[in-house]
Amino acid sequence: MKTSDIVKDKINRLPTGYIFTYKDFTLSVENKEAAIKALNRLAEKGKIKKISKGKFYKPESTVFGELLPDQYQIVKDLLEENNKITGYLTGYSIYNSLGLTSQVSNTIQIGKNNTRPFLRRERYIINFIKQPNVINKENIPYLQFLDCLKFIKKIPDTSNEKAIGRLLSIASDYKIKDIEQLVRLVQKYPPSTRALLGALLDELHLETYSNSILKTLNPITKYNFMGIGNILEQSKKWNLI
Numbered sequence: 001m002k003t004s005d006i007v008k009d010k011i012n013r014l015p016t017g018y019i020f021t022y023k024d025f026t027l028s029v030e031n032k033e034a035a036i037k038a039l040n041r042l043a044e045k046g047k048i049k050k051i052s053k054g055k056f057y058k059p060e061s062t063v064f065g066e067l068l069p070d071q072y073q074i075v076k077d078l079l080e081e082n083n084k085i086t087g088y089l090t091g092y093s094i095y096n097s098l099g100l101t102s103q104v105s106n107t108i109q110i111g112k113n114n115t116r117p118f119l120r121r122e123r124y125i126i127n128f129i130k131q132p133n134v135i136n137k138e139n140i141p142y143l144q145f146l147d148c149l150k151f152i153k154k155i156p157d158t159s160n161e162k163a164i165g166r167l168l169s170i171a172s173d174y175k176i177k178d179i180e181q182l183v184r185l186v187q188k189y190p191p192s193t194r195a196l197l198g199a200l201l202d203e204l205h206l207e208t209y210s211n212s213i214l215k216t217l218n219p220i221t222k223y224n225f226m227g228i229g230n231i232l233e234q235s236k237k238w239n240l241i
Contacts, residue, residue, distance in 0.1 A: 006035075015058075017057060019074070021055055022039060039056055068123070075110060086135060089109070091151060092156075093105070098144075098166070100158060103157045109126075109127055109128070112128050115130050133185050149193050150192075168231065183209050192223040198210040199232040199238040214237075217239075223239055223241070
């Protein structure tokens with residue numbers, strides 16, 4: 001079977017929107033170059049789309065036109081290295097899914113221990129946010145939540161008041177083990193983020209955990225979050241103004 005036929009057969013079995021490279025095809029070393037050429041020929045013919053150098057996908061067609069792959073597919077190679085998680089979607093990439101805004105951004109934000117310059121793929125701008133905590137599968141939901149607190153002023157098409165109300169609703173469903181993880185991970189976040197989490201935990205009557213955060217803050221530093229006091233009753237205790 002010719003390499004080009006192997007490539008076509010494999011692509012036919014791949015789901016639409018799945019991003020792949022020649023490495024997704026089980027081929028001998030000498031056939032890799034032939035596979036790359038076959039992929040580029042298919043892209044030139046419009047059978048598949050190239051999203052960046054060496055990366056392709058099979059587009060899904062609708063009455064409104066062709067759909068781009070979802071954001072995870074667009075950046076999955078930036079989230080793992082040698083089968084180890086090294087990054088996670090955050091910021092603009094998750095605000096909509098968490099119910100914090102109705103807007104869908106063309107900016108993809110990734111949390112990583114080591115950041116790099118922004119880049120572009122298709123219509124997306126990809127930028128990176130430094131995350132000082134360990135990044136693993138278990139930590140990611142908590143890091144995403146804390147990032148929302150950290151960047152609450154930058155959430156589009158909403159107010160601090162609405163955003164903290166939504167985050168309070170999310171946190172109310174957390175179990176104690178989840179709260180413990182948040183308190184542990186927030187230690188490496190800025191004081192303003194710690195103060196927000198502390199006030200939020202007070203609202204949930206979790207003073208045992210919030211008081212441990214309070215001890216890490218400068219008692220005279222104030223944090224400006226307009227409207228927060230309308231939702232968090234203990235905002236003055238946390239110097240949130």
